[in-house]
Structures are given as structure tokens and as C-alpha cells.
Amino acid sequence: MYREEIHAKLQQSGLKITPQRVAILRAVYTLQNHPTAQQIIDFVHERDFNVATGTIYKTLDTLVEKGVIGKVQNTEEATRYDSRMEHHHHLYGDGDSRIEDYVNEELDHLLENFFLQNNIPGYEINSIHVHINGRFTRE
């Protein structure tokens, strides 16, 4: 990803172009494997210059907010436990801490068949969980 493209991305999102943002964005694009904040910090420190930890976190938040980059989906709260042990999926409530179980064998078969017919080279599937995001319209 070239400097010009990074500049363009920032401009499109309405953010000012600063050396810190350019460096952070370049780190995210360069580090392929869904980097953590720490990996981004290390990369920036090595390749560019010192950027404060707090700034990295703030900047990453800003970039996610503006839709320039994404976050790998996690519950982003504390770990939550589950009393159901059968295979099941989850419904997440947007802006809601609710998580409901979703059990549907037909869906399981559908996915199983799909991946039997659409083998992923170099990867052996163990299990598939569907994360459904949406809004609860009851209770």
C-alpha cells in the first residue's frame, strides 16, 4: 500500500493526515495476520518513530469508527460462559449485552454440505459457528 493510497484513505474518511496515522495505517496494511495493537506498536516503533501507546489505541479506535479498518469480532467485554453444550450458534444484540442461543440442525447441514463442496485448500475444518448480529425486537 503506497503512501498516496494511505493519504487518500485518510482524506476520504475526513481525518487529517498525520505522520502517526500514516504509520499506523501502513502497519495494519503491512502486517497481514490481523495484528494486535502491540504488534502495530512494535512495527511502528521499528519502522518509523516512537508513537505513544495511548495514541496508537486512540488512533486505531478512530480508524475503526470511520470505517477505514475493521476489528476482528470479539465480544469485547469479559469472557462469557455458556451452559448449553450441544452445537449451537449465537444471536448478538447490537447495543445490547444479550446473547441468545440459536439451534438449527438444518443450518448445520447446509453449512456442512457447502464446505464439503467448497473445500478450503490448506485448511481442515473442525467446527463452524455462525455469529448473527442484529436487534432483538421483543422483551
Place this chain on the structure above:
Amino acid sequence: MYREEIHAKLQQSGLKITPQRVAILRAVYTLQNHPTAQQIIDFVHERDFNVATGTIYKTLDTLVEKGVIGKVQNTEEATRYDSRMEHHHHLYGDGDSRIEDYVNEELDHLLENFFLQNNIPGYEINSIHVHINGRFTRE
């Protein structure tokens, strides 16, 4: 969930039956909405007796390990960022910190159609992300 069932669960898993474990397990079964450790701590303190924080965490870990209860899937590390903004899914490597993107429009359509035909009462879907767990057999 009755005391006898909880005792049976513990016994089946080869764990000793202790008041702490019974109380924690009852909390997980009673608290419906995928409780956090903190919610379990509060519940136990209110309904039963004081159990040390460290004990709750250790016990929950043990119960998950023995397959008595589950954890809601999260990356359980630090937040990870994603440079790809198109809709996509993720391949997770078991025992591997790798996360790869999986892009497949056919899968997206399949899921979309499935949920059009299988409406979830009281819930409005915004987005669907498939978490695929498995093993990378390359690199």
C-alpha cells in the same frame, strides 16, 4: 437444575463435589444470558456464600476444560485489527494465532436465503459472520 443433576454432572466429569463448584455451576445454569465471571461471582455471593474471586476463575476454567460448561467464543487474546473492509468470514487456526480471511459470496447468498426462509421471531438480522475453526495444513 436440581442439586442432584449438578452433582451428577460433576461426578461424570471426574471432579470432586464441593460447595463452591455446586454454587458456581448453579449460577451458570440459573443465569440465562451467558453470564460473565463477575455476574457469577455476584450471584454466588448473594445466594450462597463468599467464594474467592480466584477460585471462581479457576473453577470456571476447570469446568470448561472438563466440558461441563462452555465459553462464548472470543479471540481471548488482545483485540485484532483487520485491513479488509468487504464482508468476509474468518478461518481460525486451532492452537495457532493465525486468522485468515474467507471471502465467498455464494456462502453469503446461501445464508441470506436460509434466514429469509427461516425467520427468527423477535429478532432482526443485520449481519452474519461465520467463524470457522480448524487447522492450517500449510506454511
Place this chain on the structure above:
DNA sequence: ATTCTTGCAAAGCATTTGCACCCTG
């Protein structure tokens, strides 16, 4: 000047760890 950014260090929170004690077979 006003607003947006940054640096820095302290604070916050969820979770883990180390160790002493305890109980049970």
C-alpha cells in the same frame, strides 16, 4: 483562536498466579 492530535503517566478492569492452608481419602 479554535479545534484536532499527540505524549505521557496514571488508572481501570478482567484475569492469573503464587503460596499457605485445609480437607479428604
Place this chain on the structure above:
DNA sequence: CAGGGTGCAAATGCTTTGCAAGAAT
């Protein structure tokens, strides 16, 4: 008395926050 279980408090690790200083328009 050996091993598993627990309590407690300190430590860890990731992330956030508050505030003062700097840069940009």
C-alpha cells in the same frame, strides 16, 4: 501424608483516561 481444592492478595496485561502541550486551519 499426598493430592486436590480454596482463600487471599499481589501481579499481569490490555486498554482507557485525563490533562497539558503541540500542530493545523
